[in-house]
Amino acid sequence: MAIVVSDLQAALKKKTVVSRNWIMLDCTGEGTILDVDKYAIMHRVQIHARDLRILDPLLSYPSTILGRERAIVLNLEHIKAIITAEEVLLRDPMDDNVIPIVEELRRRLPPANAFHRAQGDGKEHSSGQNDVEAGEEDESPFEFRALEVALEAICSFLDARTTELETAAYPALDELTSKISSRNLDRVRKLKSAMTGLTARVQKVRDELEQLLDDDDDMADLYLSRKLAGASSPVSGYAVPNWFPASPTIGSKISRASRASAATIQGNENDVEELEMLLEAYFMQIDGTLNKLTTLREYIDDTEDYINIQLDNHRNQLIQLELFLNSGTVCISIYSLVAAIFGMNIPYTWNDNHGYIFKWVVGITGITCAFLFILIMSYARHKGLVGS
Known part of the structure; x- marks a missing residue:
């Protein structure tokens, strides 16, 4: 008993301890715990x-995407x-569901032209610089690549959970329609409860993406590189914030962003087409997952209607069986009444010298009761109380 109590206390303590482990992935995909x-x-x-x-x-807290001045939460x-x-x-990097995301971030966070830049050291400086700048213009900002990995991971995760639920639900519903039992009903009840919870989770992610798509200002807040370029530009009058680590890669990015910041400040800060296309793609994917759950819910509702x-x-x-039994009981009661009357120990003279009177009484009473039963059933069938 003491061992069980100690194990329970240890489990509760483990549950209440908040993990302080984070993994930091930079623009090259290198991770630091x-x-x-x-x-x-x-800070x-x-x-x-x-x-x-x-x-x-x-x-x-429900699913949330927040754009702040220098970060996306x-x-x-x-x-x-x-x-x-x-x-x-990224929080809790050792979690089983987070490990694949870390690996995907390491693979996709490095810019597309990093490999060409690494191999271009032995080539001419002018051509290499032109290739780098061309690649830099074509690639998405760092924060969008990271956001895309997160959105792709959560959409794939919820779609996988939906597929698992569909795989378990449809056979269970078909089995329930073929055989109504307590076991099948309890199984479907658990599946419906799981579907309701999963639908709420998918709906919240969808609503969050829809809210971002409906508000250009919220999408503009997610352009961290654009805001960084505006802050580091000489036009803006601000110096580069000192909380960025010094590195040639970051310096070159800031330099290129500074050259493009004039156009940004002149009116392009509201251009959110790139992010809008990114969010729309995953909005359609999560909306498709929600449609699957909606179809499953309708199938469950149809099954419930069929069961009812x-x-x-x-x-x-x-x-109907009760009507048959009650009608038969009434007729037999009449038959028993006649038999009870003739079975009374009361002297009467009309039975004298009539040896076959018992057979006549039994026969006529039986025929009368049978005719009464047929009459009742015919009336019930005529009124539609029993099936044809």
């Missing part, structure tokens, strides 16, 4: 405590991340 508290994270990415509280695993199911213009902070019809039919059959 950080064991820091929330204040260090707040590093410069967000408020209320934004970081959204990523607390002990608090139940993501809370998508098990994906709890903070994206800046140069790095991604079957139960009503059985109930009607029981009512």
